[in-house]
Amino acid sequence: MRILLFPSAYYPNFGGVEEICRLLAQTLKSRGFEVAIAVNRWPADTKEFEVLWDIPVYRFDFAAPGKRDIWQIWRMLPRSQAFNRFVQQWQPDLIHAICPSISGFYLWLSQLQHRRKLVLTLQGELFMDKHDIFGKSAFARWSLRQLLTVTDSITACSQYVLDDAARRFALPNVAKTVVFNGVDLSEPTATDRSNQHKKYILGVGRVVKNKDFDTLVRAFAAIASEYTDLQLVLAGDGDQLPELRQLADQLQISHRINFAGRQDRTEIGKLFSGCTCFVIPSAVEPFGIVCLEAMRAGKATIACNAGGPPEFITNGENGLLVAPRQPEELAAALRLLLSDTALRHRLETKALADVQAFSWTKITAQYVDIYEQCLSKKSASREAVK
Numbered sequence: 110m111r112i113l114l115f116p117s118a119y120y121p122n123f124g125g126v127e128e129i130c131r132l133l134a135q136t137l138k139s140r141g142f143e144v145a146i147a148v149n150r151w152p153a154d155t156k157e158f159e160v161l162w163d164i165p166v167y168r169f170d171f172a173a174p175g176k177r178d179i180w181q182i183w184r185m186l187p188r189s190q191a192f193n194r195f196v197q198q199w200q201p202d203l204i205h206a207i208c209p210s211i212s213g214f215y216l217w218l219s220q221l222q223h224r225r226k227l228v229l230t231l232q233g234e235l236f237m238d239k240h241d242i243f244g245k246s247a248f249a250r251w252s253l254r255q256l257l258t259v260t261d262s263i264t265a266c267s268q269y270v271l272d273d274a275a276r277r278f279a280l281p282n283v284a285k286t287v288v289f290n291g292v293d294l295s296e297p298t299a300t301d302r303s304n305q306h307k308k309y310i311l312g313v314g315r316v317v318k319n320k321d322f323d324t325l326v327r328a329f330a331a332i333a334s335e336y337t338d339l340q341l342v343l344a345g346d347g348d349q350l351p352e353l354r355q356l357a358d359q360l361q362i363s364h365r366i367n368f369a370g371r372q373d374r375t376e377i378g379k380l381f382s383g384c385t386c387f388v389i390p391s392a393v394e395p396f397g398i399v400c401l402e403a404m405r406a407g408k409a410t411i412a413c414n415a416g417g418p419p420e421f422i423t424n425g426e427n428g429l430l431v432a433p434r435q436p437e438e439l440a441a442a443l444r445l446l447l448s449d450t451a452l453r454h455r456l457e458t459k460a461l462a463d464v465q466a467f468s469w470t471k472i473t474a475q476y477v478d479i480y481e482q483c484l485s486k487k488s489a490s491r492e493a494v495k
Contacts, residue, residue: 110480111143113201113225117210117234119148120161124315125290125398126208126232132293133207134164136473145199147192149212167195171212174248189218196223203480206256208232210242214252220259226483228476229256230288231265231274233395233417239317243277257281261483264288264476266396267417286479289421291472292401292464296378309340309367310443311384311408313377313399314391316347323349323356325390327436330360332443339365339447344380346371381406386446386453392433394418400428404464409456411442421467427459 116130130146137144150157150168157168169192172185196204196219203226206216220227235243242249257263262284265271271287274280310329314320322343329341343353343366350368357363372380381387387403388411396417403410404427412418414430422428429446431438446453 110203110484111199111201112137112145112480113196113199113204114144114146114207115204115212115216116146116148116207117212118151118208119146119166121155122151128398129232129290130207131162131164132291132469133205133473133476135162136469137477138164140473140477142477145201147195149210169195169215171215173211173214173246185214186218189215192216193219193222196225201225203228203483205230205476205480208234209253209256210234210238211246211249211252213256214248217252217255217259220256224259226480227260228262228264228479228483229260231263231270232290233266233270233273235270235274235277236393237319237395239315239319254278261486262286262479264479266290267420269393269416269420270395284479284482286475287420288472288475288479289467290396290398290401291467291469292398292405294405294465294468296374296405307340308336308338308385309342309383311342311344311380311387311403312390313344313380313387313402314389316343316345316349316353318349319391319393320345320347320349321390321392321434322353324392324434324436324439325388326353326356326360326362326366328388328390328439328443329366330362331436331440332447333362333365335444336447339385340367341365342367342369342380342384344369344372344377377402378406381408384408386411386443388439388443389413389418390433390439391416401464401467404428404460407457407461409446409453409460411439411446421463426456427463428456 114130114134116126119127119130134144144164146166148168149171155168159166170188192215205228207230264286268287312325316322357366381403386409389397389399392413393416400410400418410428412422412430413433415433424430429442431442
């Protein structure tokens, strides 16, 4: 079976979608599938073709019209021909689009000319995109509606994401499945704790407004005087960093917070290994892969009781759940973990056991089942998508 993965972004860019695509591609290849990746060429000086992790990556100019020149859509049509020729030459049995964006327009055009079985995976881009592309761009919304008309199966990383998509769009009458994201269990969990941090709470992610790191900073401020040997380490970069630094100054805890910036995977592994507990303060998280990374490291996690995390974190069993944007409630949960060692160890043990169900071997098997179901069915008539 020839599978063409079509993510919204890929390396050298780095993020959740890129990592999901990489791990899925590698696992599919290990199972004997022929796999390639087609993606937008960004930055513009990125190679048009290269092989990464033994997977061929083809890049195309999937440019979008500007806000004020929507009629330039007709200029996009010639750009689509390169991708159309590639699909015709590579002859995939199935295309798997992951986290569709503006590039979905080009995939739709290709589907009109060279119809292939298409699986569309939603990763929360409709409400968590850092540029809010689906909120700001009528063209992006229109493109997704068109892409849905040529889709054979829809998956989502959580029931929350699937329900959200159904509220925003009239989804076609095709199979809809929740397939959780996975974590690379073969990646060794770092045990080197010889860093500058001592006892610390860890937060990891893009430091942007919708990640709600200000809630974590305020919660830490509420307990800082009770735990004088405790630090807060925030690993990540983003445009909210100056605001968080200012907030830390206002709360007089800047000397207790380490804004570690963006870290590579090795350093992130060390941070997870050495932390006392992990907090993901996002009010709404589509899934929360970083929760799985914390669980893989055997750490207790505190997440919000909204979005994707409650679908695999059970309060009091393998983690703690708190109300979103409530610093006082988050502070109380931190106190509980810090003061009740037996509870923390019980959560850590259960988290480490539960994360085994999220191996990419198991997640990929679910996708393969969906691929096979799609290929076994004749193309069904499509419902109109509003």
